[in-house]
Amino acid sequence: SQTIHQWPATLVQPVGSPLSLECTVEGTSNPNLYWYRQAAGRGLQLLFYSVGIGQISSEVPQNLSASRPQDRQFILSSKKLLLSDSGFYLCAWSRGETQYFGPGTRLLVL
Amino acid sequence: GEDVEQSLFLSVREGDSSVINCTYTDSSSTYLYWYKQEPGAGLQLLTYIFSNMDMKQDQRLTVLLNKKDKHLSLRIADTQTGDSAIYFCAESIDGNKLVFGAGTILRVKS
Numbered sequence: 001s002q003t004i005h006q007w008p009a010t011l012v013q014p015v016g017s018p019l020s021l022e023c024t025v026e027g028t029s030n031p032n033l034y035w036y037r038q039a040a041g042r043g044l045q046l047l048f049y050s051v052g053i054g055q056i057s058s059e060v061p062q063n064l065s066a067s068r069p070q071d072r073q074f075i076l077s078s079k080k081l082l083l084s085d086s087g088f089y090l091c092a093w094s095r096g097e098t099q100y101f102g103p104g105t106r107l108l109v110l
Numbered sequence: 111g112e113d114v115e116q117s118l119f120l121s122v123r124e125g126d127s128s129v130i131n132c133t134y135t136d137s138s139s140t141y142l143y144w145y146k147q148e149p150g151a152g153l154q155l156l157t158y159i160f161s162n163m164d165m166k167q168d169q170r171l172t173v174l175l176n177k178k179d180k181h182l183s184l185r186i187a188d189t190q191t192g193d194s195a196i197y198f199c200a201e202s203i204d205g206n207k208l209v210f211g212a213g214t215i216l217r218v219k220s
Contacts, residue, residue, distance in 0.1 A: 006152075032206055043212040044153075044198070051206065059207075090152055097141045097202055101153040 002027035006091050006102040013109055019064075019078040021105050023091030026072065031093040033074040035066055038088040038104075050074060081109045116199055116211035124220045128186040132199030132211055135180060139201040142175060143208065144184045147196045156184070156197075186216075194218045 003026045013019060025031055035047040046059045048066035056066050063082050067075045074091060086109045091102040113135045122128045134142065140161050145153040159166045159173045159182075166173045172185040186193055196213040203209055 044210040046207060049206060092153075094206075097205070098143070098155060098158060099208055100155060101145075103152045104150075106150075 002093070002100065004091060004093055004100060004102040006089075006105050008105060009103065010106045011108070013081050013107065015083055015109055016080050019076070019081050019085070019107070021076040021089055021091075021107070023074040023076075023102055024072055025093045028072070028093065028095055030071060031095050033068060034092040034094070034099060035074065035076050036090040036092065038090060040087075044090065048076070083109050085109050114199055114201055114209050114211035116197075116214045118212075119215045119217070121217045121219065122189050124189060124191055124218055126189055128184075128189045128193065128216055128218075130184045130186075130197050130199075130214045130216065132182040132184075133180055134182065134199070134201045134209075136201055136203050136209070137177075137180065139203060140205075141202045142173075142182050143198075143200040143202070144171075144173065144182075145198040145200065145210075147198065147213070149195075153198060189216075189218050191218050191220055 005024050032051050034049045036044045038044050048058055050056050050068045053068050064078050089105045092099040116132045141158050143158040144156045146156050147153050157168050157171050159175050170187045174183045196215050198213045199211040200208040
């Protein structure tokens, strides 16, 4: 069966510091991968998605970037965090029409 | 553009049925989804329906789709306190992306 991992689970970072969030998927190959942000515990905003290694599509202009160095690894990064980057970051994978979500990383920027 | 709307909040008594409603705008959506999010956790896929279906039943869950009105509903029979969560409706677009509603908070009173 497939599983999706995210780490860290929780992160507190100062404004201006860098960020690296990691997502890995097990039990499948060549999945589509997604990063979402959920602000204030409610709606989800798609940030990036990837259909293959090195292929990244950005959905909204922002302070963040994504990379996919390996087939089942998706990384969300920032060089300098802003206060507005605080939120709950969710990674998801799909093969076909259905997306499956990881447990999320809660990021607080102070 | 694509838009998915849900009511903000629903409160029911334990044992009653819950009905969560959703409207969407993209008539070309092939699949529509219901996800559940418990506090501090990622999204759990509850069920989904293909756009050429009117109804899908899965144990206590019944999904109704009115494609003409672009209206989707989730009925939970015999609602339990463990059903308290945020429920997200989502529509698929472009095969790779999901557009989510803002979520409906379901509160179950014992």
